[in-house]
Amino acid sequence: MKVISTKDAVGCILCHDITQIIKGHTKGPVFRKGHIVTEEDIPVLLRVGKENLYVWEPKEGMLHEDEGAEILRQFCQGGSRKEAAFEGEKKCFRYMSASRASEGKIELTAEMDGLFKVDKKALYEVNSQGEMMIATRHGNTEVRKGDKLAGMRVIPLVISREKMDKAGDAIRQENGGKPILSLLPFVPKRVAVITTGSEVYKGRIKDTFTPVLEEKLGHYPVTIISRTVCDDDPQMVTDAIRGALEMGADLVLCTGGMSVDPDDRTPLAIRNSGAKIVIYGAPVLPGAMFLLSYMEGGQAVMGLPGCVMYAERTIFDLVLPRVLADDPVTKEEIATLGEGGLCLNCPVCTYPNCGFGK
Incomplete structure (x- = not known):
């Protein structure tokens, strides 16, 4: 940057904010860093005491910092300005x-709405360079339309x-040049719920597990195609799983029977x-x-322990968004x-705005 007389600054880009202070009225920037000076700006600049800029x-x-920020955006989203679609003051790319x-x-x-993904190693590589930064929310988390995902800037x-x-x-050395960030949309799925336990099968108690799942699934683009209640007979549960898959289920949720008790045979x-x-x-x-498993055709089959029924948040809440976004989960x-x-177990649950699962 260079120092120039304010009277000669028309067409130049400011390298610093210009602040105006009016006692009892206002204090703030008249012009922001990066502003292109116009003829009409000169009297204003002189009135706030700026003889030189x-x-x-x-x-x-x-x-320029804005050019550098655009490159950081490309690191995050991929694509160039020409490839991105402008919508008013925004440009949209990869959701x-x-x-x-x-x-x-x-x-x-x-x-x-979808699953937010972060390439942590590539993100680290950028932030290790100095003079530039990218800050994101945690990856592998569910986000909704309008949620802020990341901010980036050049420091100098x-x-x-x-x-x-x-x-x-x-x-490129770390991941072949793939975008650091991605947003995977949720995929509509057909879900089958299989409730296990002789106490429910024989009518001794009411099934209170399925309503919990229905409430959780209601936030996603899914359709529950079947609800089946089975005894503790493992063959009956196996047959129910196969039947659900034959009906076209993309996700099978088996509730109960997940502990080490002799009658718990769901695994x-x-x-x-x-x-x-x-x-x-x-x-x-x-x-x-x-328990998490996949069929050869890609359908997920989960065994859900009893805590999913009574706890506000469990591992089910961490894995479900990934499955619904067709993002395979590994061991x-x-x-x-x-x-x-x-x-x-906070008195008031604020998930996902907490550290659980992150």
């Missing part, structure tokens, strides 16, 4: 809208193109259905006895849930 001086190999660059900063907002007023290129090279029944078990037992409380990913996997 710091203005942007283009140099070979250097980028995320980006604000226009201002003072070297851009924010991303969800344009639909100008940054070298070489430094931005270095960050891009680091991302065996799921295994006998031909499902491939991803995990039986997870480092999450509530939800340690949770290794479940293992990482130990840190943050302890629900604190």
Whole structure:
């Protein structure tokens, strides 16, 4: 940047905010950093005591902060300005809208309900470079349309193109140049609920588990196609699972029978259905006895422990959004849930605005 007489600054880009103070009335910026000075601005600038200004001086190999912020946006979303679709003051790409660059900063907002994903290693590579930053909400979390997803900015007023290129090279080395962020829309699914337990099957108690699932599933684009009650006979449960799949179920939820008691045979029944078990037992409380499996055709079959019925939040709330977004869950990913996997049972539940599962 360079210092220039205010009278000669028409067409120049301000490198700093211009603040006006009127006693008892106002204190704030008259012009923001990045503003292009016009002829009409000169008297205003002189009235606030600015005889000289710091203005942007283009140099070979250097980028203005807003240009650098646009490159950070591309790291996050992928695509260029030409590929992004402008809607008023926003540009939408990959189900995320980006604000226009201002003072070297851009924010991303969800344009639909879905599962927010973050490439943590690639994000680390960018933030390790210095002079630039990207801050996001936690990945693998459910978001709703209008939720803020990320903010990014270049720290100094100008940054070298070489430094931005270095960050891009680091991302390509880490993940082949894929976008750091993604938003996977929820996919409409057909769900079957299978309730197990002789006490429910024989009418000794009322099924209070299914209504809980119906309430949770009601927030997603799903249709419950069947509700079946089975005895503790594992073959009956296996037959119910296979029957649900034959009806076209994309997701089968088996409730109860998940502990180590002799009569709790749901894990065996799921295994006998031909499902491939991803995990039986997870480092999450509530939800340690949770089971996740997939059929060869990709349909998910879950065994839900009793805590899902009475606890406000459990591992089911962490895994369900991923399954509904067709984002396969691995054993290794479940293992990482130990840190943050302890629900604190707060008097007023604020999930997902808490540390559970993150």
